[in-house]
Amino acid sequence: xxxxxxxxxxxxxxxxxxxxxxxxxxxxxxxxxxxxxxxxxxxxxxxxxxxxxxxxxxxxxxxxxxxxxxxxxxxxxxxxxxxxxxxxxxxxxxxxxxxxxxxxxxxxxxxxxxxxxxxxxxxxxxxxxxxxxxxxxxxxxxxxxxxxxxxxxxxxxxxxxxxxxxxxxxxxxxxxxxxxxxxxxxxxxxxxxxxxxxxxxxxxxxxxxxxxxxxxxxxxxxxxxxxxxxxxxxxxxxxxxxxxxxxxxxxxxxxxxxxxxxxxxxxxxxxxxxxxxxxxxxxxxxxxxxxxxxxxxxxxxxxxxxxxxxxxxxxxxxxxxxxxxxxxxxxxxxxxxxxxxxxxxxxxxxxxxx
Amino acid sequence: xxxxxxxxxxxxxxxxxxxxxxxxxxxxxxxxxxxxxxxxxxxxxxxxxxxxxxxxxxxxxxxxxxxxxxxxxxxxxxxxxxxxxxxxxxxxxxxxxxxxxxxxxxxxxxxxxxxxxxxxxxxxxxxxxxxxxxxxxxxxxxxxxxxxxxxxxxxxxxxxxxxxxxxxxxxxxxxxxxxxxxxxxxxxxxxxxxxxxxxxxxxxxxxxxxxxxxxxxxxxxxxxxxxxxxxxxxxxxxxxxxxxxxxxxxxxxxxxxxxxxxxxxxxxxxxxxxxxxxxxxxxxxxxxxxxxxxxxxxxxxxxxxxxxxxxxxxxxxxxxxxxxxxxxxxxxxxxxxxxxxxxxxxxxxxxxxx
Numbered sequence: 125x126x127x128x129x130x131x132x133x134x135x136x137x138x139x140x141x142x143x144x145x146x147x148x149x150x151x152x153x154x155x156x157x158x159x160x161x162x163x164x165x166x167x168x169x170x171x172x173x174x175x176x177x178x179x180x181x182x183x184x185x186x187x188x189x190x191x192x193x194x195x196x197x198x199x200x201x202x203x204x205x206x207x208x209x210x211x212x213x214x215x216x217x218x219x220x221x222x223x224x225x226x227x228x229x230x231x232x233x234x235x236x237x238x239x240x241x242x243x244x245x246x247x248x249x250x251x252x253x254x255x256x257x258x259x260x261x262x263x264x265x266x267x268x269x270x271x272x273x274x275x276x277x278x279x280x281x282x283x284x285x286x287x288x289x290x291x292x293x294x295x296x297x298x299x300x301x302x303x304x305x306x307x308x309x310x311x312x313x314x315x316x317x318x319x320x321x322x323x324x325x326x327x328x329x330x331x332x333x334x335x336x337x338x339x340x341x342x343x344x345x346x347x348x349x350x351x352x353x354x355x356x357x358x359x360x361x362x363x364x365x366x367x368x369x370x371x372x373x374x375x376x377x378x379x380x381x382x383x384x385x386x387x388x389x390x391x392x393x394x395x396x397x398x399x400x401x402x403x404x405x406x407x408x409x410x411x412x413x414x415x416x417x418x419x420x421x422x423x424x425x426x427x428x429x430x431x432x433x434x435x436x437x438x439x440x441x442x443x444x445x446x447x448x449x450x451x452x453x454x455x456x457x458x459x460x461x462x463x464x465x466x467x468x469x470x471x472x473x474x475x476x477x478x
Numbered sequence: 479x480x481x482x483x484x485x486x487x488x489x490x491x492x493x494x495x496x497x498x499x500x501x502x503x504x505x506x507x508x509x510x511x512x513x514x515x516x517x518x519x520x521x522x523x524x525x526x527x528x529x530x531x532x533x534x535x536x537x538x539x540x541x542x543x544x545x546x547x548x549x550x551x552x553x554x555x556x557x558x559x560x561x562x563x564x565x566x567x568x569x570x571x572x573x574x575x576x577x578x579x580x581x582x583x584x585x586x587x588x589x590x591x592x593x594x595x596x597x598x599x600x601x602x603x604x605x606x607x608x609x610x611x612x613x614x615x616x617x618x619x620x621x622x623x624x625x626x627x628x629x630x631x632x633x634x635x636x637x638x639x640x641x642x643x644x645x646x647x648x649x650x651x652x653x654x655x656x657x658x659x660x661x662x663x664x665x666x667x668x669x670x671x672x673x674x675x676x677x678x679x680x681x682x683x684x685x686x687x688x689x690x691x692x693x694x695x696x697x698x699x700x701x702x703x704x705x706x707x708x709x710x711x712x713x714x715x716x717x718x719x720x721x722x723x724x725x726x727x728x729x730x731x732x733x734x735x736x737x738x739x740x741x742x743x744x745x746x747x748x749x750x751x752x753x754x755x756x757x758x759x760x761x762x763x764x765x766x767x768x769x770x771x772x773x774x775x776x777x778x779x780x781x782x783x784x785x786x787x788x789x790x791x792x793x794x795x796x797x798x799x800x801x802x803x804x805x806x807x808x809x810x811x812x813x814x815x816x817x818x819x820x821x822x823x824x825x826x827x828x829x830x831x832x
Binding site: 162163165167168169170172174176177178179180181182210212213215217252253254255257259260261263265267269271273 | 516517519521522523524526528530531532533534535536564566567569571606607608609611613614615617619621623625627
């Protein structure tokens with residue numbers, strides 16, 4: 125939930141209501157709300173807050189069932205970024221393409237809906253309504269809403285110097301999806317065929333798909349266990365864009381420095397072969413349903429990364445320490461030559477991640 | 479919020495949680511949820527319910543500011559149909575057309591957003607977030623959410639024989655919008671020019687626009703004052719379609735019979751001149767942001783219609799008694815030759831209604 129916020133901001137006055145941060149002497153008042161992943165609305169009823177978010181976009185994988193799962197994971201991720209693990213209700217937003225035949229529509233749309241609903245069920249919630257229209261393009265998205273007590277969510281504004289930055293999914297989903305499309309485009313494929321095999325690209329695509337479909341719910345739950353100070357999820361602005369947004373929201377005088385970039389295997393090479401135009405190594409490549417970027421106390425970060433891999437949380441979770449929080453002026457940057465962390469070259473698609 | 483419900487229903491199991499109706503001996507259990515205007519979710523917190531709805535569609539009037547207002551009124555209307563007068567939060571859903579130039583985009587989209595926000599403000603709520611994408615067509619819509627105590631909403635399932643049906647906006651919005659488009663299409667215009675003047679069509683279009691932009695909030699409030707038994711709002715399925723949906727949801731053995739059709743001036747004649755293909759006189763012409771159809775105790779209906787016109791509720795409100803509730807089998811119909819109630823031929827557009 126981000127693009128509209130900028131449009132609204134342009135009109136002046138769009139701010140998520142919520143627990144307004146206390147601005148510190150010498151710092152400008154942080155624009156909490158603009159750029160936040162979810163909006164937080166104090167309710168008329170005893171200390172409760174309404175937290176909700178919406179997201180919708182276009183299919184980017186070929187499998188309609190997985191597309192439904194990804195869309196749902198992407199919507200819920202905005203709640204998870206605030207450490208919220210429950211969702212009271214979901215609505216689904218859909219458009220059916222006019223270009224589809226009746227047969228295609230009847231085959232594909234129920235699979236998208238089933239994927240969305242199954243992911244919602246995995247998140248402990250359900251879809252009770254929504255809206256569908258006809259449109260030139262397919263649209264898939266939704267709305268996630270929860271009513272919370274104050275201890276159920278973590279406002280993303282409390283990072284302090286000395287904290288460590290942790291990321292819970294690898295980067296490179298967009299690059300993997302694009303490279304996969306190039307398999308059918310000889311001219312484009314020629315640009316990257318010296319650095320990757322078709323099998324590499326298939327594997328990266330599978331990994332991206334399962335990574336995007338994975339819920340950030342475990343990460344949200346562990347934010348409480350390990351006393352997270354702030355978090356956001358990585359989507360359209362890339363790791364650097366979202367790190368910058370998060371830095372701007374902080375109450376303390378901090379800046380974020382990213383040293384390591386976990387990237388889906390071979391996608392860094394693909395990006396380089398294309399002259400880095402994707403922005404992957406600069407942290408600006410868009411991601412879909414990416415991981416959480418979490419500010420954790422230094423002594424908790426390694427424990428967080430160990431715990432999330434525990435089999436008790438299901439397969440496929442991983443997390444990396446990617447940077448630090450310094451004293452600074454609400455900015456974020458990636459160091460000159462960040463360390464690229466690539467996953468193992470071989471992984472089981474069925475495993476759903478690294 | 480309706481089309482998706484049918485898609486979800488097709489997959490089995492999509493139901494709004496809520497206060498399940500008690501089915502009576504001999505009647506099939508009503509599918510409360512499917513076809514309801516809003517979903518009602520019991521919360522984990524002391525007796526509260528989450529009520530929410532979403533709607534989005536394509537522009538149908540030329541004035542972007544009014545289009546924003548209409549989209550907002552249309553979303554809120556699903557809450558108002560349940561007698562809910564407050565809304566805790568709105569999200570806005572937008573797509574910007576790729577075919578717009580930068581200049582068009584920068585001129586038009588802020589006006590749509592302003593209209594939406596102004597209508598939200600009139601409804602005592604505000605827009606705190608949303609999502610925007612690029613798309614071949616412009617999309618405008620939103621999400622309305624409220625957390626309610628049980629006495630704040632009226633479940634739409636309690637109509638009894640002897641009740642009276644009241645409608646709070648005239649029908650014919652779609653016909654008026656279409657006729658207005660035909661002003662620029664000589665071939666189409668020839669079909670209707672014998673029954674309407676250009677001025678008639680301009681006036682009908684203005685009236686439709688202001689009617690669609692009007693909030694059903696006053697009607698929602700008066701539902702409590704006059705002890706309404708059930709209500710729905712009139713949108714894409716036309717008056718008959720929504721009356722049938724509402725009839726199916728009733729706990730008692732009832733059917734709805736509609737005798738009168740309030741219609742925007744001259745639009746009945748336009749519809750007849752086109753061979754009744756619009757469905758306006760059959761009650762199947764789609765409406766956008768239509769009125770509430772309310773089941774009221776007989777002794778309250780006339781008082782409701784008088785009260786809504788009171789200047790203390792602002793200008794432009796009106797309501798008509800259009801039919802009755804009989805003992806029956808959860809169906810709705812329009813009598814053979816319904817009485818057409820046309821508004822005064824001249825009305826001030828600034829007044830925003832009849």
